[in-house]
Amino acid sequence: MRPDEQRVAWEGRLFDVVVERWGGHEREIVRHPGAVAIVAVDADDRLVLVRQRREAARDELLELPAGTREPDEDPLATAQRELREETGLTGGEWRELATFWTSPGFVAERMTLFLAEGTVEGEAAPDEDEDVELVHVPVNELARRLNEIEDAKTLAGILLFLRERGL
Amino acid sequence: MRPDEQRVAWEGRLFDVVVERWGGHEREIVRHPGAVAIVAVDADDRLVLVRQRREAARDELLELPAGTREPDEDPLATAQRELREETGLTGGEWRELATFWTSPGFVAERMTLFLAEGTVEGEAAPDEDEDVELVHVPVNELARRLNEIEDAKTLAGILLFLRERGL
Numbered sequence: 001m002r003p004d005e006q007r008v009a010w011e012g013r014l015f016d017v018v019v020e021r022w023g024g025h026e027r028e029i030v031r032h033p034g035a036v037a038i039v040a041v042d043a044d045d046r047l048v049l050v051r052q053r054r055e056a057a058r059d060e061l062l063e064l065p066a067g068t069r070e071p072d073e074d075p076l077a078t079a080q081r082e083l084r085e086e087t088g089l090t091g092g093e094w095r096e097l098a099t100f101w102t103s104p105g106f107v108a109e110r111m112t113l114f115l116a117e118g119t120v121e122g123e124a125a126p127d128e129d130e131d132v133e134l135v136h137v138p139v140n141e142l143a144r145r146l147n148e149i150e151d152a153k154t155l156a157g158i159l160l161f162l163r164e165r166g167l
Numbered sequence: 168m169r170p171d172e173q174r175v176a177w178e179g180r181l182f183d184v185v186v187e188r189w190g191g192h193e194r195e196i197v198r199h200p201g202a203v204a205i206v207a208v209d210a211d212d213r214l215v216l217v218r219q220r221r222e223a224a225r226d227e228l229l230e231l232p233a234g235t236r237e238p239d240e241d242p243l244a245t246a247q248r249e250l251r252e253e254t255g256l257t258g259g260e261w262r263e264l265a266t267f268w269t270s271p272g273f274v275a276e277r278m279t280l281f282l283a284e285g286t287v288e289g290e291a292a293p294d295e296d297e298d299v300e301l302v303h304v305p306v307n308e309l310a311r312r313l314n315e316i317e318d319a320k321t322l323a324g325i326l327l328f329l330r331e332r333g334l
Binding site: 001002003009010012013014015017019020022027028029030032035053054055056057058059061063066068098099100101102103104105106107108109110111149150151152153155156159160162163 | 168169170176177179180181182184186187189194195196197199202220221222223224225226228230233235265266267268269270271272273274275276277278316317318319320322323326327329330
């Protein structure tokens with residue numbers, strides 16, 4: 001599945017915009033390298049979330065730890081690196097929960113969602129432009145805190161996890 | 168919460184790109200009018216999904232009916248219009264299930280998710296550039312078909328709905 005024509009309309013540091021012609025239709029698409037997110041549970045059976053300023057939302061949001069893929073980096077390697085940098089968590093048992101497009105109408109961002117259970121606390125090393133607060137939520141309180149979540153990947157990830165646990 | 172400076176870097180038909188300065192940091196943001204999606208259940212207790220070509224994903228995806236908000240249009244009005252146009256479904260009992268950002272790291276797209284139960288079939292009127300196949304899934308088969316879903320809003324919406332139904 002390929003467009004008849006495409007041109008780069010704008011080049012940024014995080015993403016580009018391409019305009020593509022598909023038959024008689026033109027599509028504006030945000031091209032992005034892809035991302036990962038992690039449902040990370042620590043040894044005390046607490047989900048580890050991050051609260052951070054999201055300029056696009058003009059708000060602070062409570063989210064799963066997540067990050068952008070580097071070119072040619074394996075999604076699992078990205079996820080383990082991002083989790084360590086953002087939260088200090090390492091180790092644990094890892095597996096893939098789902099892979100999805102975040103907004104496939106106009107954004108080419110594919111996201112792989114991992115579950116990491118039994119992770120161990122260590123020292124975080126966030127990027128200098130990330131101001132991240134860690135929020136620990138006991139797994140048995142997650143269901144009644146769903147209404148605090150305003151981020152699609154986080155909602156999908158927590159709901160998949162609750163379903164797996166039968167909660 | 169406002170940036171110190173902002174400039175429009177690219178203007179498209181569906182979205183714009185703005186570059187904002189927040190203190191010492193620059194943010195590239197996709198500005199979008201917002202969207203709606205609908206968990207639509209018909210009178211035979213089937214979820215109505217749409218399968219369509221998504222150029223950004225280079226694939227056909229199975230998704231909740233959804234659409235972009237018009238300026239100043241109420242999200243419920245958008246949702247009822249989009250559901251009727253894409254699927255022909257009208258009527259039923261409507262309520263809001265959740266509101267979330269689809270990819271808040273760089274996309275300013277806020278989405279309102281509705282549940283519409285007991286909707287009635289009619290004639291669809293899709294946009295001329297939409298080639299949409301309707302897919303009806305009995306509610307009691309949804310849980311085992313979750314692995315067919317590769318779209319974040321659809322995954323979140325179906326999981327919220329299954330949770331409400333205790334399925």
